[in-house]
Amino acid sequence: MMELTYQNQMLMPASYTVLSEEEMTYIEGGAITASDATVAVLNFAINFAVNTIKTLGQGAFNAAWNGMKEMHDDGLSITGSVKHYWGRQTPAGKAGTVVVGSFAAFYVYAQTMQIINTAVAIYQDIKAIYEQTKADKAAKEAAAAAIPNNTLAVA
16 A cells, blocks of 8 residues: 655745735745846846947948058058058047957957857757667667577478
8 A cells, every 4th residue: 555645744945935815915935036127127238239330340341441442453462551551640539540440350359159059059959860860770670689590380
């Protein structure tokens, strides 16, 4: 005969409190709670900042690329192009170039990470499919080996 567990004393952890369903109405979990509106505003602000930096970086990268290409088409070398561009800048222009260049670097970094993460995800998906196919094949072979061969011998 099986012993039912509810017939014995129920043991609970020291920090456990039994609450009725009515009392559960007043319990709100978590140490810090944020309203849906606050979460939405924070998500918007973060996305806006990241997308603004990415867009500025994309513009800076494209402008630098096109400028270097035009100078190369005019006969300047890459180092000559950089010297020509940098030499004609004012101190404020040089500071702006460094700031906008950092946006361009962030843009290139973000694009590179997106490509790498996509490639890794594709590899992991292909590997999981391969492992699943291998396991399915092994299970099928094991099932086939478990079936006895009941052939009748004709005398």
